[in-house]
Amino acid sequence: MDIKIPTVGESVQEAVLAEWFKQDGDVVEKDEPLFVLETDKVTLEVTAEVAGTLTILVAAGETVAVGAVVARIEPSGKKQPAEKKAAVEDAATEKEEKSAEKEDSAEEDKKEQPPEEKEKPSAAKVKSGPEAKEKGEAPEKKGGEGAPILSPAVRRLVAEKGLDATSIAGTGPGGRITKGDVLLALEQAPAGVPDECVPPAELGKDQPPAEVRKAMSPIRKRIAARLLEAKQNTAMLTTFNDIDMSRAMALRAEYKEAFKEKHDISLGFMSFFVKASVAALQEFPEVNGFIDGSDIVYHNYQHIGVAVGTPRGLVVPVIRHAERMGFARIEKAILDYVAKIKENRLELADLEGGTFTISNGGVYGSMLSTPILNMPQSGILGMHRIEKRPVVVDDEIVIRPMMYVALSYDHRIVDGREAVTFLKRIKELVENPERLLLEV
Known part of the structure; x- marks a missing residue:
């Protein structure tokens, strides 16, 4: 199937x-x-x-x-459990390393040969192919002819961590790379720099690359x-x-538990600001409209976008007809997104x-x-962190939890007076949340 x-x-x-979450040749469900x-x-x-x-x-x-068409699936076979597959590979690794140790021990028991022969055995004595791999006698391949021979478990670990096997020094029998060698290479990698960004020659050193160049993702291009x-x-x-x-x-703290018990969702501050924005948008329709050529388009509904940061970039899912929703439905919509x-x-x-x-920055x-x-759109509201600050209330200096808010607007359609009054209306509603419930 394509x-x-x-x-x-x-x-x-x-x-x-x-x-890709899978590798070529994997069995998938x-x-x-x-x-x-x-x-x-x-x-x-x-x-x-x-x-x-x-x-x-x-x-x-x-x-x-x-x-x-990016892949094909051939219906066949059953998927081997990951735990069983890993255990089989680890057992094969252990068997392979033990075989190599036996061969090295037998080699030491042999009569001494001239130094030249010890360091460089003749081609007739070097085994290769399946027989050599089974006995652990195959020579390590380095350089241009191929990558080092790795056991299944080590090969899997190297692939998962995105390492270059040719840059890892092997300490196992015959110079083989063991799991310990791979873990040591990871520990010695420069802090704060992904392994794939570090040149192979620099792995294990405290010297990150001078610069890293990556292509912009489609989402990042679109955002820009x-x-x-x-x-x-x-x-x-x-x-x-x-x-x-x-x-x-105070209102949130008082009803937080009861709210969650009834609606099975937490009460956050975003729903307060969504409700306040809906009320303010109904009073100032220009902020809820936009310019289309030489016309102004007004909306008789409030579709509120909530900016959400993701590892791949900022997205703004839309809460449709927020004017018809209560606090619980708004919080549920945000959580679903x-x-x-x-x-x-x-x-x-x-x-x-x-x-x-x-x-909400x-x-x-x-x-x-x-x-x-x-x-x-012609308007966007910016929320910020809540911070205790000294403020004057009734001619007295008191400490209150304060939040700065910002309204950016298109001055072609929204005048300064409407923008300032709009933001002031949001301030009044959030500072007196009972008015949101009573819709006054």
Whole structure:
């Protein structure tokens, strides 16, 4: 059966085969993940439709067109349990090393030969092929003719860690590379530099490469293009304010356990800001609209995008019709998206149709930032970390948990007065969360 690149959206014609979970020749089960596909918008896992033996036709890192055949599965055999397979390979390794030790011991018992013959045995005495491998007599291959001969267990470990076997000094019988040699090479690798970024000659030394060059992923290219487009094609401006989080934190603490018990989900601060944004967007429709040529398009619904950072880049899944949702449904929607992102199940439809975006840099410790518009939207709200600061309340200096917030907006459609008032409205609602529940 052919494994083809699936269609992930009308606008997507090609993708990068980012990573194989299996190796060529592996036996796979039905619905088992095979590889990660990365487009300019999403990443997703492709699973096996049938069980069988996998034949890989396209290597990881290659750009492939939608519909291209990247592998085949031949229905046959049963998959050997990983534990059993590893045990068999380890037993073979032990047997092989013991055989080599016996051969070396027998060689020492022989009569002494001239030094030249000890160091360089004649070609007639060097065995090769299957017989030599079984007895552990095959010479190590180094240099241009091939890689060192590795036992199954050592070969698997070298492949998993992405090491170059030719750069590892073997201390086993006959100069063979043992597991201990591989682990020692890993321990001695320069800290903070991935093994694949270190030249083979430098493995085991405290000298990282001067620079590493990598091609941008499709998602990273897309993010870069959209951010540049927003800077060049909008009159972006940012206004700031700060929010006293005391009452929101108290309300959350008071009902946190009851909320989780009833809805089976934790109550976070994002739902407070989503609800506040919905109310403010209904009052200031320009922030919820966008410019289309010479027209302004207004939305009578609030589709709120929530920016989520991933190892491959920033994605913004959309909570549709947030105006119809309560706190629990909003938190559930966010949690579902986080799970889909982690499992590479996010779909193109999950990212489309947003009218306003919220980005929470506070989870990374950001105190203040200027978020960039998510085109074609006209507004984006930036949340930041909560920090205790001295503030003046009723002419007295008190310590309160404060959060800076930022609103970036397109000044072509949103005037400064609307932007400032919009952000002030969010401040009022979060500082008095009861108003969110009463919708006043």
